[in-house]
Amino acid sequence: MVEEVIDEYKKNEFPLETVYLDIPYMNNYADFTVDKAAFPDLIGLGKKLHDANQKLVVIIDAAVSAEDISENNKYYTQGNKDDIFIKSGLYKSAKYNNNLITHVWPKQAVFVDWFHEKSSIMWNQGLYDLYEQVPYDGIWIDMNEPTSFVNGELVPEDAIPLYADNTRFLEGIEYAAENVEEDFSWYKSYTEMEKFSTWFLPFVPTHNESASTKESFDYMTMSLNASHASINELDYNVHSLYGHMMSEKTFNFLTSQEESPYGDHRPFILTRSSFASTGRYSSHWLGDNWRDWRYMRLSIAGMMNMNMFGIPQAGADVCGFFGDKKDD
DSSP: OHHHHHHHHHHTTOOOOEEEEOGGGSBTTBTTOOOTTTOTTHHHHHHHHHHTTOEEEEEEESEEEOSOOSTTOHHHHHHHHHTOBOBOSSEEOTTTTTBOOBOSSSSSEEEBOTTSTTHHHHHHHHHHHHHHHSOOSEEEEESTTTOOSSSBOOOOTTOEESSSOOOOOOOOOEEEOTTOSSOOEEEEOOSSOOTTOOOOOSOBOOSOTTOGGGGSTTTTSBOTTOEEGGGTEEHHHHGGGHHHHHHHHHHHHHTOTTTOSSOSSOOOEEESSOOTTGGGTOEEEOOOOBSSHHHHHHHHHHHHHHHHTTOSSEEOOTTOSBSOOOOO
């Protein structure tokens, strides 16, 4: 299918510089793997592109698959051996070595603690192994806010709760901006939160009155009281650095003459999540948007903002991501 698209571009004389492979190329959505049935010859695809002076970029997700925790899963096994995965602050689990378990594209997955001094061992091995299967020219790192499909974390089968009650109880106070006649509330506090809440906060930001789960900081991400044990720090205090540090570790591998098969090339990395100075390591795109003229207009300011934040190469999903396609 991918080669057909490439051939059609050539046949119709459309310019094509780079082909991006999204998650379907992976085997069961596991990082550093290839679905050989659906993509039997990615080495040949890479050669075809390179012979035409074109490039190949592959996606890697932040979550490492933990669906198979046996020795067959070398990346989970190595990471567990080095104890580099973020720990749960809610449950003990002998099965998962007390790691925080989440659901992203793999139904069970773990997140890397990038502060850990050994985090590069598993990550570099995976990127090296992937290059042997797909001769990529760049890495597209995604879901690295990090994003999950559950709020907080999953409860392991052998979970032993660390707390009797994970519900948050907050004072029922509504705060208004000073010196404003109208009631302009910038955040709210509630007497009782969702039963799946995972962090004791003095307030909870809200943007959607009709969807209470969207009012929690752990909406579609890891529990904020998860532990980065390597630096004895809670995720609440370092959460925004996740994508930045993932970019840095990936950059370090691609520029390593000792470890990387990438060669003496300027690396191309594209990240969805970023922080101040991420531009030193990676390009950035503005993430999922809507197929709407309004979002195209907003993307202009978004890209210029990223330039001011120290990310010189920033772009948007020009054709949009959500919504029905439109001919215009």
